[in-house]
Amino acid sequence: MAEATSTADPDPAAIAALKHVGLVGGLTETKVSCAALGDRLDASTQTASRRLQTLESAGYIERDVVGDGQWVRVTDAGEAALRAEYADYRRLFETDVELVLRGAVTGGMGEGRHYITLPGYAEQFRARLGYEPFPGTLNVDLSEESVRRRGEMAGIDAVPIDAWEGEDRTYGAASCYGVTLVAGDERYEEVHAIVPDRTHHDDDQLELIAPERLRDALDLDDGDAVEVRVAATSRADEPESEAASESPEDDDEGESPADAVETEVA
Template identity: 65%
Template sequence: MSESVAGGLTHDELLALKHVALDGGLTGSVPVSCSGLGDRLDASTQTASRRLQALEAGGYLDRERVTDGQLVSITDDGERALRSEYADYRQLFESPTELTLTGTVTTGMGEGKHYISLPGYERQFESRLGYTPFPGTLNIELDTASVHARADLPGQASVPIDSWEDDDRTYGAATCYPATVERDGRAFEPAHIIVPDRTHHDEENLELIAPVKLRDELDLDDGEMLAIHVAEAEFE
């Protein structure tokens, strides 16, 4: 069985998705024949068809049957999977670069205050981030370009936060990315993007933590635009 890679895809599925993208599937619907795709994958027509079916079932591409074949386009989830793979190759072959994400301040569901203050997380924040976060997160709704660029986040500098448990339950792991938060030329650091391994947030939602209440520090109201500059990774 093929090992899962970007976005939960197998290597074989990711390769098929890449070929659809090379045919133009990222920008619109393109004709794809299973026999032609099979030749490029060095696989049978039936195998190529199964790969497309699996990608469609997983939400990575859309297919439309037409009289002379099928039209295929890559979905947002498919693009994110490709961008995640691209971020891995960037680490191998490119010099590190800073990532900037932009979006607007929004009101969250209030869960951050509870989780940020839990002792199993708080101890790790203090020792690994160097500060005790304000009890709550600043929620950002990313713009369209930043939703796509977010796929590069795993290639940036990061700090792991381990899972832990108490007498009642297990609490999931997370990853923190060092960042500088900027609004109208005013910048604040240290801050971190926090990405839980398990989250109900969509890709357009981002959470920030800092040792202060960022809303007060930067005079923020809902709907105001922010830039988040994510520290580049240091490759050895």
Template identity: 65%
Template sequence: MSLTTESAVGHDELAVLKLLALEGGLEGDVKISCARLAERLDASNQTASRRLQRLESADLLERDTVSDGQWVAITDDGERALHAEYEDYRRIFETDAEVDLEGTVTSGMGEGRHYISLPGYNRQFEERLGYEPFPGTLNVDLREDSVRRRSAVSSLEPVPIDGWEDDDRTYGPAVCYPATISTSDGDTYDGAHTIAPERTHHDEDQLEVIAPDKLRDELGLEDGDHVTVSVGDRE
């Protein structure tokens, strides 16, 4: 997360944002008075007011001042800032946990097949994942809450795939994590991996999965089908 000096939002301001969230600021407007906020922060009214101003200037908070206090609501950016803190704590306390990501199967651009088959990658898959993947990536359109939860995956132990080059061009690195895929019919496939290429045309909302087998055949998947991808080691 970027705590820039420009916006002057630092840990003191985030602590205020957390307090407001605890009072219900994520659900909608909550009414607060600077005096009460100051008391809870063990700071002066002026300090409390300045922190609120900074949060507002950084678009982390919306405010409406009335005669006996103010109504505040945490913005989407504010929620993201708090969520980044939350992920840090998750990383501290939940090492090696499994992260369940949910979404629907989707077709991509038909490029996965090409990249997965390249010898520079294929050699590494055999060595580091222990299998030659089916040529392609199963693309999963992640649900909004799973897009957010995705950052928790970085607390797990990754399998790195190095970048390489041939005579014509360079190929970027990628990061894999062991994964199990489950369908809504209750079928599961163990021994797959998520793969996140550093250079990709997809956004964070798209998860790509590789496996020794064609997952569409193994699990009878079609575009639009719901799947859960459990990322992380079960050992």
């Protein structure tokens, strides 16, 4: 997955500049002058130029400087960052907003099972999600529209799974989003979309975990159409993510952060 869509919060000033670049010329290639961008941002030409440099370094735009300005194109990562902002505003002003991602069941690389069962992850799933996942990930090949929209997940509350140190290597962190999986008339509520920081898949693959083998529970085969409904909670709904401060060791029988997530699932 593109690095810039990871959990790092982008610089708000750069995002504001990105928004104006998009408003001037859409998300496809457009000619931008620093003076005009500065006017829109109520800032100097130099500041506008710096913002474009920042956006380029962050991978949010690509540009080609010419004599009287520059051609600027918003990248997929840039669009994802704007969509994450958009999702925040929708959640602020609209109620019951749900992100629905669509795609088809597919086979993966056969590695999901290995990662899901590693003790360093398995303990965290038990403590933070409240269940031991079936060993593997159900892979969903997202539609083009859903690949674009998955950036909105950045504004949704996720259960964090921390990086950990194995005997011979480190294992990366991941985020788990409470979702409902819908296939035809059937739905399965206790599912999480797991987004590893490190993955061999591109943005078009979404991996799901659940206590059961979902192919059996929902009678799924490769190519079957599914909907992944992501719970509508935003990070702004709770003052602080409890899960962020909880370590797997201090889990007890009490309410886990996952309980809070699940009650919000539509």
